[in-house]
Amino acid sequence: MFEAVIGLEIHLALRTGSKMFCGCAAESLGLLPNVNTCPVCLGLPGSLPVVNREAIEKALRFSLALNCQVPEVTQFHRKHYYYPDAPKNYQISQFDRPVGEHGFVELEAGRRIGVTRCHVEEDAGRSVHPPYAPYSLVDLNRAGAPLIEMVTEPDLRTPEEAREFLVKIRAIAQALDVSDASPEAGKMRADVNVSIRLPGEALGTKVEVKNLNSFKSVQNALAFEIKRQTDLLESGRSVLQETRGWNEGGQRTYSMRSKEETADYRYFPDPDLPPMRVAEKWLETVRAATPELPDAKRERYRELGLRAFDAGLIAFDVELATFFDRAVRVYEGEAQLLANWLNGDVAGHLNANDLALSRSKLSPENLASLLTLVDEGAISGKTAKDVLPLVIDGGDPKTIVEERGLKQITDLGAIEALVDAVIAANPAVVERVKENPKVINVLLGQVMKESRGKAKPDAVRELLNEKLG
């Protein structure tokens, strides 16, 4: 049967203070049009670009994390195309001397996916087409913002693998503080190349699919394309080399343009930007400043005793990982318990309320203290679950338990009094226990009911056994 051959081209918005070649802010979310601009990013006559070293440094950090080779000299080229939101009618990008080449990323199953290259470039502005207006408007706030473009080898084989790869890239970019890498916020975009072939045969005709703005769209678009191409070949027709778009509503790809219309970008070295030497010393400081990568994190969590699934889930979500690391520092119980709560009840509650962990008022310290109350026997696991929403809303577990009188009765004398009273009040049941020891649970239930749930069940059982055994 046919197998799919998939390659990805991923754009990440770099998280830096300023734009790629000028002093304007890199982030212009929520600003009025064209206020975050200067002569350089407007491309005014006479203005000149100057490279933002922070952007290069972050791109180097990212390239190294993807196991790329970093060339001694990196250089910028101009890529020409005429469009009103490209103020110079060329984009400053990289061509044959990118910041990283020949890297790889390892998938869960151990397969290595080749990273062809990582390069840095400037973003374009935004064209706005007001409905029914006989004109278009251009907003250049985003023009010149720094981007990383990374291209993979055609090593991926399934839509699921493509998604796994994207999740991993997002985790790496977030962990390294290179990018917010959020497709929803437009900080991460992916285009895919996909073809199908019979295993072992030469590559088939490839189709590029653009406009994919979520990992789910990538997965769905790939599944659709693979099916479409398979149907074509199986019915004796051939696949056309073309660029297709993704229709999210209809969940289908559609033809945008054919190969014949591909542009000649007339790349040539930007004479305004001399080639940059990447000194070994510079690389060393970049390496030294590189935070722990998701793979290493997962390994560390495994060593803390976490199950593989939980370790991966937490390590590949920078928000969760940061939270977990802080909680684990103050929590003295088993780390797996913490993971259970985080990936179970906490996640469930947040999802149900459509709340991000970072936006909630839950602190790692409060979650740790809630779990500690359970460990110490101060409250039952059930009570902990009941009060979790209050803790997520910022409540301090100890205060909540105190104020609401939820503390378990740990005073054995008080429990014994209750047990004695229940034995005395239920002679018939006591008789039956002698024939069937399981009936002791009826008495246990009675005691718990009398204590309104606060008696520690273990202690009650022990006392009952002692007295009736």
Next chain:
Amino acid sequence: MMTAVEIGRQVASGRVRAQEIVRAALERAELTQVELNAFITIAHESALEQAEKIDERLAAGEDVGPLAGVPIVVKDNICTEGLRSTAASESLASFVPPYSATVVERLEQAGAVVVAKANLDEFGMGSSNENSAFGAVKNPWDTSRVPGGSSGGSAVAVATGVVPIALGTDTGGSVRQPGSFTGVIGFKPTYGRLSRYGVIAYASSLDQVGVLCRSAEDLALSMDVMAGHDPKDATSLAGVAPAFAKAVTGASDLTGVRVGLIEELTGEGNSAGVMAALELTCERLVQLGAELQQVSVPTARDGIPAYYLVAMAEASSNLARYDGMVYSSRTGEDRLGQADVMMKSRGSSLGPEVRRRILMGTYALSAGYYDAYYGKALKVRRLIAHEIERAFEEVDLLLTPTVPSVAYPLGEKVDDPLAMYLGDIDTCLANLVGIAAISVPAGFTAERLPCGVQFMAPALQDERLVGVTALLERHVGEKFAPLAPL
């Protein structure tokens, strides 16, 4: 006509007011404009305003700087804040920059006052100043002839004594060639010596701001004020700039200095007048103690095609932004889509020579042609750089004519672009290699037209050129760079 150094001293000492100097320069600019069309904008208001401020600051006891009250002219492809900067193009006819070029900023901080923006060949593309959307400039020595280009207006402003110092830009000879045609000094510093920030780009790897003036002292002063690293230009030289004024005062003679005449450029192809000027300069150099010898730069004559390929390729990219969306008026907007509007607007707002160069440059960078044209030009460029480096192992300075001819009649080469391009054969080498070069006045031909010769210095040794100019100036005396008739 006082030098800039003299004006600065007189104004600073209160013997003359900046306003008087500037008013006189404005008046003379008007006269030059009527006769020769040297300017695109004469900045009456802003110039007088600035002069008044300088006088006030001096009255208050402030130090205004060494160029206090010195009127200057700036080529109109160099941005001046609040003052229209057109690059002599219809496409920028109404462009008023919100910022000044670093070189202008530095001159103004030293007290200089911009009195006019000079006419030029559109975007610096031309050698005769006939390719201007604002009309051709005329040569003051013979108004039927061209003043040279592309910095024709700047050269004329200095030659006729409107100002002692004018800024030009030199991509393949655009400061030196009009300097030679009008009888003034034209200096192109080492690439990166002067900031390109605010200079409307023609060919970024070749463009360099240059100075037109009539005395070595003024050249040195303006260079001392303008040179030095600019963080806004990534190609700006790091490190300390040479002390130019010292190169003038410290120059005594040329004893032991080896001057090499480039064989390939000092023989056939030069007019008799040019050869005579070259010989005259050689005599003077020998009298000053220099040792003359011949050197070879075998690939020198291939500089022209290499230069034009690189320049046109870069121009096709740099000028892509003039698409009618922002600066010029749009054409065909009512009926056409955006691509057509861009195309039509470019066609109607850019002049024929500019369009020719953009088309040729676009071709040179196109897929399938890149290696054969642009790639090959870069190879020739490296080869010439290597050959010139070798030549400087034998000599301290290189000497050639500035141009193979003197100023030619208006209209003579308008329809023969190749003949026009060949005029850059001597000058384009310094741009390709990135070294400093200067055109120094070398007398007049039989038809009473000025003629210059060109010196080139090894990498980064700009000050040597200022030194040799100072010595020739002293040697010749009064008649070194006489005022042109007006």
